[in-house]
């Protein structure tokens with residue numbers, strides 16, 4: 001348990017109906033007492049109030065009323081941080097929340113660091129590390145699928161599986177270590193067979209989890225999708241259609257888009273980050289050249305490319321060049337202007353092609369299906385959402401898998417049991433990192449610093 005008491009504004013800074021200021025730690029109730037004056041007959045000072053009740057009153061600093069508030073009293077251990085907690089709902093807007101916070105700080109609280117409430121929840125055993133990460137995923141989720149995945153992880157679905165995997169590794173390790181202690185006894189063939197089976201089972205399970213990494217990444221970060229093509233092909237028109245609103249300027253003048261425009265949309269449940277770019281062509285214009293340079297940069301970083309072609313025109317030399325240039329990437333060819341007489345002839349086997357008309361919106365739904373089909377193989381299964389791992393989990397599992405494989409091979413070929421035990425210990429530790437059974441201060445810092453202040 002921590003001996004200092006932390007406080008922060010938990011709601012976004014800006015004007016709103018309400019803001020919430022949070023205090024957590026051993027002196028939360030005492031600091032509440034110093035800052036809060038109950039109003040009316042039934043309201044109490046925090047230290048005199050029952051747990052999980054709301055008190056009405058005023059925040060007062062040096063005799064001056066700061067704001068009229070509702071104050072929630074939450075006593076340990078049934079709180080998010082498992083510490084005594086006070087949550088003050090004050091009027092929204094920068095100043096009331098800031099003055100309430102200042103009062104709490106003046107009365108002995110310390111400003112919380114980003115993610116410190118959740119870090120305490122983790123350190124006090126309320127959440128494990130994978131669950132703590134899910135809190136951040138939940139806050140940042142941009143589609144309902146991402147939210148579902150975050151909720152499943154927060155509910156411990158991934159953690160349960162990871163704990164079982166780790167228990168299995170530890171169990172095998174205990175067996176192997178027992179035999180190291182009695183060097184005269186060989187491991188009986190039956191037992192050895194069982195141990196090997198268990199290890200293979202563990203490796204297969206790690207592979208299963210590792211296969212969810214791409215999906216986990218998509219749900220958390222979205223799919224970066226660059227919309228490219230020659231000027232006037234209809235890239236900005238396409239962006240507007242996909243977003244369902246007029247975001248980018250569309251005009252008949254080639255070279256309209258200069259700066260890249262980035263917007264996130266929900267495509268069949270998946271968060272997709274679309275990047276409209278400047279049309280690719282030779283240019284003398286300094287600004288357009290910079291735009292084209294940025295287009296190239298977006299192209300390089302994109303995980304998916306929508307290559308827009310004008311169906312009413314023949315395939316130009318530059319189109320042809322771009323077709324082969326982008327063929328190594330996940331790509332969909334979008335034949336735009338399908339309302340006009342067709343002149344475009346595509347080369348053989350160009351990969352997925354969708355016909356659209358960006359003035360009427362025709363074909364846009366098929367394009368959304370094509371995007372989903374290309375980036376997410378098969379259905380979106382509930383099972384997948386329960387486990388979809390993040391890149392930190394992926395890294396830990398990859399390390400665990402390598403040494404478990406090594407341990408299994410060593411055991412099979414009767415190598416020294418000490419080596420087997422050492423690898424298994426490394427594997428169990430790596431798996432333990434995922435839920436936070438083995439951690440370092442650096443790891444915790446890097447995870448919780450990504451949180452917002454007040455969470």
Ligand SMILES: Nc1nc2c(ncn2[C@@H]2O[C@H](COP(=O)(O)OP(=O)(O)OP(=O)(O)O)[C@@H](O)[C@H]2O)c(=O)[nH]1
Pocket residue numbers: 229230231232233234235236237238249250251252253254255256257258277278279280336337338339340356357358359360
């Ligand atoms: N007939 C027809 N015209 C279209 C269609 N889609 C776009 N256009 C027209 O094509 C012109 C260019 O559209 P934009 O969306 O600005 O093209 P762009 O690829 O973003 O062009 P740059 O930003 O200059 O590279 C505009 O006049 C659009 O109205 C379509 O499906 N059919």
Ligand SMILES: [Mg+2]
Pocket residue numbers: 235236237248249250256257277279
């Ligand atoms: Mg444009």
